[in-house]
Amino acid sequence: MAEPDPSRGARRSYAALGAVWALLLLFPLAAPNNFVLNLGISWFISLALAGSLNLLMGYAGQISLSHAAFYGLGAYASGVLSAKFGVSPWLGLCAAIALTAAAAFLIGWPSLKLRGHYLAMATLGFNVIMSVMFVELRGLTGGPNGLVGVPSLSLFGWEIGADIRFYLFAWVVVGLMMLLILNLLHSRMGRALRALSTSELAAKANGIDVHAVKLGVFVLSAVMAGIAGFLYVHLNNFASPENFDFVASVMLLVVVALGGTGTYWGPFLGALLHVVLPEALRAFSDFEILVYGISLVLVLLFFPAGLSGAVARLGRLVGRGGGR
Amino acid sequence: MLEVSALVSGYGRIRVLNRVSLAVADGEIVCLIGPNGAGKTTLMRTLAGTLAPWEGDIRLAGEPIAGRRADHVVGRGLALVPEGRRIFMPLTVSENLEIGAYVRLRAGAKAEAQQTLDEVLALFPRLAERRDQLAGTLSGGEQQMLAIGRALMARPRLLLLDEPSMGLAPMVVSSIFKAIASLRGRGTTVLLAEQNARMALKIADRGYILITGEIVREGAARALLADPTIVSTYLGH
Numbered sequence: 001m002a003e004p005d006p007s008r009g010a011r012r013s014y015a016a017l018g019a020v021w022a023l024l025l026l027f028p029l030a031a032p033n034n035f036v037l038n039l040g041i042s043w044f045i046s047l048a049l050a051g052s053l054n055l056l057m058g059y060a061g062q063i064s065l066s067h068a069a070f071y072g073l074g075a076y077a078s079g080v081l082s083a084k085f086g087v088s089p090w091l092g093l094c095a096a097i098a099l100t101a102a103a104a105f106l107i108g109w110p111s112l113k114l115r116g117h118y119l120a121m122a123t124l125g126f127n128v129i130m131s132v133m134f135v136e137l138r139g140l141t142g143g144p145n146g147l148v149g150v151p152s153l154s155l156f157g158w159e160i161g162a163d164i165r166f167y168l169f170a171w172v173v174v175g176l177m178m179l180l181i182l183n184l185l186h187s188r189m190g191r192a193l194r195a196l197s198t199s200e201l202a203a204k205a206n207g208i209d210v211h212a213v214k215l216g217v218f219v220l221s222a223v224m225a226g227i228a229g230f231l232y233v234h235l236n237n238f239a240s241p242e243n244f245d246f247v248a249s250v251m252l253l254v255v256v257a258l259g260g261t262g263t264y265w266g267p268f269l270g271a272l273l274h275v276v277l278p279e280a281l282r283a284f285s286d287f288e289i290l291v292y293g294i295s296l297v298l299v300l301l302f303f304p305a306g307l308s309g310a311v312a313r314l315g316r317l318v319g320r321g322g323g324r
Numbered sequence: 325m326l327e328v329s330a331l332v333s334g335y336g337r338i339r340v341l342n343r344v345s346l347a348v349a350d351g352e353i354v355c356l357i358g359p360n361g362a363g364k365t366t367l368m369r370t371l372a373g374t375l376a377p378w379e380g381d382i383r384l385a386g387e388p389i390a391g392r393r394a395d396h397v398v399g400r401g402l403a404l405v406p407e408g409r410r411i412f413m414p415l416t417v418s419e420n421l422e423i424g425a426y427v428r429l430r431a432g433a434k435a436e437a438q439q440t441l442d443e444v445l446a447l448f449p450r451l452a453e454r455r456d457q458l459a460g461t462l463s464g465g466e467q468q469m470l471a472i473g474r475a476l477m478a479r480p481r482l483l484l485l486d487e488p489s490m491g492l493a494p495m496v497v498s499s500i501f502k503a504i505a506s507l508r509g510r511g512t513t514v515l516l517a518e519q520n521a522r523m524a525l526k527i528a529d530r531g532y533i534l535i536t537g538e539i540v541r542e543g544a545a546r547a548l549l550a551d552p553t554i555v556s557t558y559l560g561h
Contacts, residue, residue: 188422188429195412195423202410204374207398207427207478 010186013264017182020268021175028164037167039275041235044170045228046274048177050255050267052224055181057253058262059190060217061197062112066123067225067252069130070100072244074226075233079150080140082234089153093230100226101219108218112211115200119218127246134241146240153234162235170231177224184220185264193217194262258299260306269307325350325482325513326371326402331380331390333370340366342537343380348482353505353514355524355545358534364517365407367534368486371515372404373397384482399427403480407487407517409471413460417451420459420470424477437477443510444473447503465496472503482513489520501527525549 024040031037053067077099078092087095103126111122134141141147153160153169160169184190196203196210203210233239242248251274259270277295281288303310326348334340340363348354356364369375371382373394382390389397403424412420421444422429425437445452448469454462459470468488475483485504489497497520505527507514518524525531525545533541533554541554548554 188426191415191419191423192426194415194419198412198414199410201374202406202412203423204394205372205398205404205406205410206423206474207395208423209393209395 013182013186017178021171021178024171028167034163037163039279041162041167041170043271043275044167044174045231045235046255046271047267048174048228048231049225049252050259050270050274051178051181052221052228053252054256054259054261054263054267055184055193055224056217056221057256058266059185059197060193060214062214062218063117063120063253064123064218064221065120065246065249065253066107066127066130067221068244068246068248069123069127070104070222070225071229071232071248072130072134072239072241073100073103074229075239075244076134076141076147076229077226078230079147079233079239083147083150084140089151089230089234093227096226096230097223100222104219104222105215108215112214112218123249124246127249131241131245134244141239141241144241146238147233148238150233150237150239152237160234166235170235173227173231177227182264189213189216254296258296258306260308263306263308265311266306266308269311273307325352325385326515327381327383328371329381331367331370331382332378333366333375333380334378335366335375339378340537341370344534344537344539346532346539346542348513348515351508351511351513352530353508353516353528355516355518355521355528355531356534357518357521357524357531360519361536362534363537364534365486366537368404368407368484368515368517371397371484372402374404395427398478398480401479401481402484403475403478403482404484405471405475405486405488408490409467411459411462411467411470411474413458415459416456417459417462417470418455420474421451421455421477424474425479427478436479440477440479444476447476447506448473464492465500468492468496468500469503472500476507476512480512482515483507485514485516487517487519489518489523497523522549 027040028037031040049067049071053064056062056064074096077096078089081087081092081095082089107122107126108119111118135144152162158165160166192203192208192213195206196208196213200210255270255274256267258273259268260266277292278288281291284291299307328347329345330343331341331345332339332343344363344367356367358364366375370377373389373392373396377390380390381388384397384400384402387400389400389402412423415423421441425440428437445455450466451469451473454466459467462470472485472488488500488504492500501523504514504516516524516528525548528545531543531545531548532539533548541548
C-alpha cells in the first residue's frame with residue numbers, strides 16, 4: 001500500500017546539503033594555517049563556477065565555452081569600479097550581475113534559437129573577445145600586468161579580510177547559490193531542463209518554451225559565474241587576464257566532467273580536484289601540467305561518469321557487501 | 325474541433341505539404357494514412373506548432389493557431405504524441421508524466437493534474453507498476469503507452485498520434501489501439517497518422533489518404549476499408 005513518495009529524494013538531497021554545509025563550518029578549526037584556509041575559500045569559488053556550469057551543461061545539455069569570461073567580467077566589473085572609481089564593492093556586485101546577465105542574454109538569445117553547437121561557437125568567440133578586452137583596455141584593467149589595488153569587502157564597517165572572515169562570507173554566498181541550484185533542480189523547471197536535453201522536439205510538444213528555458217538557465221549560470229568573479233577579485237585584491245581566458249573555460253568544463261556531469265554532487269568533487277591537485281602536484285614542478293593532464297585522462301578513461309559516478313559505484317559495492 | 329485549409333509546409337526549401345485541407349469533428353477518431361514520405365509527420369508537426377506553416381490556415385475549435393508556438397498550442401488543448409515516441413529516457417515514468425502536465429502545473433492546476441494522473445494510470449496500469457522506473461528501461465510498447473499518457477496529461481481536447489504502431493509487435497499494437505479507441509468515451513478527439521492502415525481504419529470513424537503531400541481520398545473508415553481499389557493501391561497486403 002505504501003505509496004512511493006516523490007519528494008523523498010528531494011528531502012534527502014536537502015538534508016545532505018545541510019549536513020555538508022554544517023561540516024564546512026568546522027574546516028577553519030581544522031585548518032592549520034591561513035594558506036590551507038585560503039584553499040577552502042578557493043574551493044567555494046570553484047564550486048560556484050563548476051556548479052553553475054554543471055546546471056547549464058549537465059542538466060540542460062548546453063555547452064558553454066565562456067564560463068571563465070563571465071567569471072572575469074564579474075571580477076573586472078566590480079574590481080575596476082571599486083579600484084579606479086572608488087565605487088562601493090556592493091554596487092560593484094550589482095554591476096557585475098547586470099553586466100554578466102546582459103552579456104549572456106545578448107549571446108544566448110540568437111544562438112539558443114538554433115539546435116546544435118551554436119552556443120559553443122558563440123561563447124568561444126565571446127571568451128576570445130573578452131580576453132582581448134581585459135588585456136587591451138589598459139587604462140581600466142591594468143592590461144597584462146593585471147588590475148591592482150582592488151579594495152577588500154566590508155560589511156557594516158567590518159572588513160572582510162582574506163582569512164576566516166572571508167571564509168564565512170563565501171560559505172554564506174556559495175551556500176545560497178548551491179541551495180538555489182538544488183531548488184531549481186527539484187522544481188518543474190528542473191524537470192523541463194532534463195527533458196529538453198533529451199529531446200527538444202518532445203519538450204516543445206509538451207508545452208515547454210524551450211528557447212526561454214534555455215536562455216533563462218544560461219543567463220542564470222553566467223550571473224553565478226559573475227558573482228564568483230566578484231568573490232575572487234575582492235579576496236585577492238587583484239585580477240589578471242590569464243585567469244579568465246579560453247583555456248580557463250575549457251578547464252572548467254574538465255572540472256565539471258571530472259566531478260560527474262549532470263549530478264548534483266559532481267561539482268563538489270570536481271572543485272576539490274581543481275583546488276587540491278595543482279597544490280599536490282607542485283612537487284613535480286615543471287612536470288606539474290604533464291602529471292595533471294595524465295591524471296585527467298586516467299580518470300575519464302576509468303570513470304567516464306566522473307568521480308561522483310565512481311563514488312556511487314563504490315557505495316553500491318560496499319552496500320551490497322554490507323547487506324549480506 | 326480542427327479545421328485545416330490549404331496548408332503548405334516543409335523543411336528549408338523543400339515543400340512537403342501541398343495545400344492540405346481536412347477537418348476533424350468533436351469526439352471523432354480520424355485517421356490519416358499514407359506511405360512513408362507522404363508528409364504525415366510534417367502535417368502533425370505543423371499542427372502541433374513545432375514546425376511553422378508556409379501558407380494556409382489551422383483552426384482549433386474556431387481559434388486560429390497556424391504559426392503559433394508549440395507551448396501556446398498545447399495550452400489551447402492540442403497535444404502531440406511524436407513519431408518515435410521521444411520519451412525522456414533519463415527521467416522516471418512519473419517525471420515524464422509530470423512534464424506532460426507542464427502547462428497546467430505552470431498555471432497552478434495541481435489538483436486537476438493529479439486527477440488526470442490517476443486517470444492515465446488507470447488507462448495504462450503497466451505505467452502505474454513502473455512509475456519509479458527510468459523511462460529508458462521500459463519495453464517499446466510501454467514506452468508508447470508512456471508517450472500517449474504523457475500527452476494525455478495535458479488534458480487535450482484534440483490528441484495527435486504520429487505512428488503509434490511503429491516498431492511494435494502486433495499483440496502490443498492491438499492493446500495500444502484498444503486504449504486509443506477507449507479515448508472516444510472520454511471526450512478526447514483523435515487524429516491518428518498511421519502506416520498500418522487496416523488497423524487504424526478499424527478504430528476510426530473517417531479517414532484521409534495522403535500521398536506525396538496531397539489528400540487524394542477521404543471518406544468513412546468503413547467505406548475505405550471496403551473499397552477494393554483503395555485496398556489494393558494503398559493498404560497493400
